[in-house]
Amino acid sequence: MVKMWLIGLFLMTLTHTNADYSALQAVLSQKGLQKVTHWLTDWLQNELSSIVLPKVSGGVNIGIGTVSYVLHDMTIKRCDLPEPSVAFSEGTGVSLEVSGLSIAISGSWNTNFGIIHDSGWFEMAVYTVTLKTLLQLGMDDERLSISAPVCSADVGGVQANFHGGGSFIFQPFVEMFSGRITNEIRAQICPAFKNGIEGLERHLAAMSVALKVDPYVYINISLTDSPLVEYNGLGLNVTGEFYSINSPSEPPFSPDSFELTWQDNYMMSLGASEFCVNSAAYAYHRAGALQIRIRDDMIPKASPFHLNTSQLGPLIPQLPKKYPDMPMELLLYTREAPMIFFNKTLISVQLLASAKAFAMKSDTVAIPLFRLDIESSFIAKAYIDKELVKGFLQMKSLTVKLGATEIGIFSITPIERALKMAMNTFVLPKVNGQLKDGIQLPFVKGFSPKNSVMTIENGFVAVAMDISGPSDSRQ
Incomplete structure (x- = not known):
């Protein structure tokens, strides 16, 4: 979701007839691209705190059974966002790499282990998030089009602390939770990013020329x-x-x-x-x-x-x-x-x-x-x-x-x-x-x-x- 906003804002800054030739021309240089990226990084630092993250659910086998869990009402409390690396990809579009993103999250948890139901709150740190993608720019029906044919993502790790209820029972199994959550976050990054690009593409298609x-x-x-x-x-x-x-x-x-x-x-x-x-x-x-x-x-x-x-x-x-x-x-x-x-x-x-x-x-x-x-x-x-x-x-x-x-x-x-x-x-x-x-x-x-x-x-x-x-x- 965050990356979608980043790319959407980037494209908005670029912002039939008898015309055989263009009467207006615009060029964004590499220097301009770097400046746009700098602005978007500052903007995202301020905007991330208002994002409500989707809930995460699953189950973890702790040896004596499976603990079902739901992490919900998650908000970002802090974000360390290094400036993304961007460059023009000749003949294609823009390559973008975000490396070293770390996010501090707080939220609520619910667990179900047999007849035991419990709940509380937690603190989570998602660190060393990496996203690499290629934004392909083209023309569709005389307007700008965008797609993301290439995307890869990774998460360095997750650290979590559970509080409230019987959280002391589950804290020893945080590593098991963290591994599952890390995999789920990693799996969601590129689909969420591509969904955002598809939404932006639909917006561009609906814009009047x-x-x-x-x-x-x-x-x-x-x-x-x-x-x-x-x-x-x-x-x-x-x-x-x-x-x-x-x-x-x-x-x-x-x-x-x-x-x-x-x-x-x-x-x-x-x-x-x-x-x-x-x-x-x-x-x-x-x-x-x-x-x-x-x-x-x-x-x-x-x-x-x-x-x-x-x-x-x-x-x-x-x-x-x-x-x-x-x-x-x-x-x-x-x-x-x-x-x-x-x-x-x-x-x-x-x-x-x-x-x-x-x-x-x-x-x-x-x-x-x-x-x-x-x-x-x-x-x-x-x-x-x-x-x-x-x-x-x-x-x-x-x-x-x-x-x-x-x-x-x-x-x-x-x-x-x-x-x-x-x-x-x-x-x-x-x-x-x-x-x-x-x-x-x-x-x-x-x-x-x-x-x-x-x-x-x-x-x-x-x-x-x-x-x-x-x-x-x-x-």
Whole structure:
């Protein structure tokens, strides 16, 4: 049972489509495997005390007859658990060996010898427990599968002291009891371990490959091929395609292959391709999440223009004549999904958006005015500093066209000029200020990345990192 939990936790830390290639790749190195094992050892030391062991029953021939016994209500009072030895088994999975495990157990006993029935409590030490196993990792129906084809176990011995009742009568025969109990414990270790692995396999089989990210999108986390196990690490290739929850469809582009470099000096490496990022943008676009309604109170007070028909008179002369001094709102949305490209240290972004303008007669009555179609492109640099994503964003181009109008034709040139000024004066400085301060890397609660390094490659972005866990902070 204990070993099953150990392996289950290990696998959980690794954590169809048009994708011919994986859009997400993850690698756990030997260094990472050792760290995971260290965390699990600490966790098991704390958790073992809560385990209730199954009762043990049998009979021992003491020369004048057979004493039937039942040991029950057993709990672990102390556990000395050396850190297991783990290694990747190339082409197969993970070899695991626990050697020198010792457990102190207390519980109750009942005996039956003819017409004599007795009971009491006992203390037992199970020492030098050894388990050797091979965990085979594979792929079944596009998800991770696990089995334990090889398992061997041994128990160095058992020492027991019986108390209460007529225990003094049976204490001389403890060696006979201990031998039987040792054999029973030895016989139960591998079947219990394999039952646990089978339970974990059933759990993996029942897991959905569609992981909900937020109310708008989900991501397909199915495997594209079997886990790649080398002597120095474990690689998982994941579909990594995003879909709109309400309007799922394939994007009008296909994934390309990419090869994530295995970093032996880091615990974990993660890689996301352009397809992964752009499928997310496409999914959010399909879900209608990439839009915002802009009111005047959202515009900086220092801006030379505000959302008021009279204020925009210098840009659109007929606007204040037709609708004098009326508040306005803009609905800004993507016409097509944004496209993001990774080009060796640089990130390029192409954005096709539209802005619909309304004069607000009241809070609920909006008068349509015009629609502007905006084409823009940006370049960005990103890096990780002290576990914060930092960088800068620069506008490369911006053009504006009049897409539709209910107030007549007007010149777009002054609006384009004003929009460029607003981007360079207000929007980009604010964005770059946030990027300069840095954005925290998202991570599982209780764990945090350290020594992280981000690289922008041709077609994908990669992050190599070490990881700190709760036990590390306590130390």
